[in-house]
């Protein structure tokens with residue numbers, strides 16, 4: 001059965017292109033197709049929507065702090081039995097097995113394996129995937145707008161800087 005899932009490289013790990021590429025390589029090797037991908041940044045509202053089933057649990061505040069701490073990298077992934085295939089690739093939350101992303105990446109980096117601050121998220125059902133992808137698409141748009149604004153600000157600074165230099169030169173001449 002062809003399914004769509006949502007995969008998210010979590011903050012800290014999403015700062016490394018090598019880690020993102022390694023996760024993409026493993027997905028593709030398993031026959032999965034990446035349909036869309038983007039850096040994103042979760043705020044508290046969208047973190048609580050994404051992890052709504054965990055609100056009220058003892059680890060939720062830590063989970064929300066982690067998810068909102070930095071940019072993440074989201075992917076919409078399609079393939080045969082995508083939900084189960086991807087969850088097996090990523091490994092379980094507690095005591096992931098060797099050969100899974102949640103085991104291999106911390107091991108390769110020489111860092112401790114953590115339950116809450118783990119490497120990656122993947123949808124546990126088609127229903128969750130639908131909800132998580134909706135949030136991803138909102139965040140993707142916002143991230144892109146933010147990048148455009150930042151570029152515009154940088155260009156404005158550069159332009160005003162060069163005008164100043166030009167003025168300065170004119171004055172000297």
Ligand code: AMP
Pocket residue numbers: 054059063093115116117118120121122124
């Ligand atoms: P799950 O929906 O099972 O993928 O869990 C979502 C995330 O919540 C996991 O990736 C962990 O970051 C965190 N988490 C889940 N269960 C626990 C737990 N028992 N203790 C601490 N963090 C957890």
